[in-house]
Amino acid sequence: MIEFQELSWLRPVWNKVSSRWKSLPHGILISGNSGIGKGQLALELVRLLLCTEPNKHQACGQCASCQLLENSVHPDLHVLVPEAKIDSQPEPIRRHASRYFMSEKGASSTRKPSRVISVDSVRWLSDALATKSGQAGPKVSLIMPADRLNSNSMNALLKLLEEPTADTYLILVSARPYRLAATIRSRCIQLECPTPDPQVVRSWLGDRHPKISIDVSPFARCGFGPLQINGIVAAGHQNLFQGLIEKLRGPLLARDNPLLLAQECSAIDIPTALRILQHLALAQIRRYATEAGSLGAVGGQTTFSSRESCIQAFLEIGRFLIHTGGAVDEQLFLEDICTRICMKRKS
Numbered sequence: 001m002i003e004f005q006e007l008s009w010l011r012p013v014w015n016k017v018s019s020r021w022k023s024l025p026h027g028i029l030i031s032g033n034s035g036i037g038k039g040q041l042a043l044e045l046v047r048l049l050l051c052t053e054p055n056k057h058q059a060c061g062q063c064a065s066c067q068l069l070e071n072s073v074h075p076d077l078h079v080l081v082p083e084a085k086i087d088s089q090p091e092p093i094r095r096h097a098s099r100y101f102m103s104e105k106g107a108s109s110t111r112k113p114s115r116v117i118s119v120d121s122v123r124w125l126s127d128a129l130a131t132k133s134g135q136a137g138p139k140v141s142l143i144m145p146a147d148r149l150n151s152n153s154m155n156a157l158l159k160l161l162e163e164p165t166a167d168t169y170l171i172l173v174s175a176r177p178y179r180l181a182a183t184i185r186s187r188c189i190q191l192e193c194p195t196p197d198p199q200v201v202r203s204w205l206g207d208r209h210p211k212i213s214i215d216v217s218p219f220a221r222c223g224f225g226p227l228q229i230n231g232i233v234a235a236g237h238q239n240l241f242q243g244l245i246e247k248l249r250g251p252l253l254a255r256d257n258p259l260l261l262a263q264e265c266s267a268i269d270i271p272t273a274l275r276i277l278q279h280l281a282l283a284q285i286r287r288y289a290t291e292a293g294s295l296g297a298v299g300g301q302t303t304f305s306s307r308e309s310c311i312q313a314f315l316e317i318g319r320f321l322i323h324t325g326g327a328v329d330e331q332l333f334l335e336d337i338c339t340r341i342c343m344k345r346k347s
């Protein structure tokens with residue numbers, strides 16, 4: 001697991017928040033692009049808030065509270081994470097989060113892991129926060145990604161923010177804070193984490209993978225942060241991703257078969273492929289806004305056939321990713337998008 005101390009670009013935000021940790025408000029929203037370490041920052045803040053003997057704005061790592069946290073059994077840490085995202089979480093988060101899973105509460109184990117944070121989870125959290133603290137210190141709740149709350153769970157969370165229980169912190173983490181209700185955002189202080197410069201990302205990845213040459217640009221173009229690129233490189237998937245990104249951005253291809261293209265997208269995981277397509281659509285929309293002449297055309301490499309098809313794909317993918325797990329099959333949806341891309345190339 002990547003430790004917070006390894007993420008130098010988050011140091012200024014950490015200094016800002018840790019220096020005033022004793023006077024932090026009840027609601028804290030940590031935002032910033034994907035894959036830059038927001039979860040690590042949040043966990044570091046949890047450690048500091050729960051530690052009984054902090055030293056120079058750092059958790060001591062030794063006290064009973066720190067030990068309980070590292071052993072994933074702290075009674076005053078409450079974590080809400082969608083079940084489908086649990087595998088990507090660090091160990092202390094996983095065990096704490098599993099307490100709030102439907103399957104732990106008696107729901108059928110044969111259903112698909114949920115991609116949203118359910119209203120039941122927020123109600124269980126509310127009940128837990130209403131009870132006495134287990135360690136006589138503060139109670140901390142970590143909700144990530146907070147944009148995976150649906151409208152009912154957002155309403156339930158709003159009540160917790162409006163009527164806070166004593167000595168309680170609610171830490172929300174999100175790369176898409178605009179998806180949260182304005183009433184939730186307004187009740188939190190926002191800590192915006194900066195995206196590191198490309199040369200910082202190159203140097204950081206170079207230190208971690210000294211024997212591998214990594215071209216950061218295609219990943220950065222598709223919104224991948226350093227931690228995500230690191231995961232891809234560590235899994236040996238760098239060429240797979242780069243090949244697909246270049247293909248999607250490239251001109252006419254020999255293989256303009258939408259099913260084949262969808263298959264190549266599926267090979268890297270469908271939601272991730274859809275996010276790449278959404279980023280490419282957004283990049284193309286931006287180019288229409290800045291480059292397009294009177295004919296409304298943009299030069300160079302394009303993925304979609306027109307401004308309208310970009311906007312449509314961008315919006316549809318966004319809606320699909322929010323409501324994923326719904327009635328539309330993700331493979332069929334991906335094939336539909338790939339068909340539009342390949343139609344453009346044949347036209």
Ligand SMILES: [Zn+2]
Binds near residue numbers: 052062063
């Ligand atoms: Zn401690």
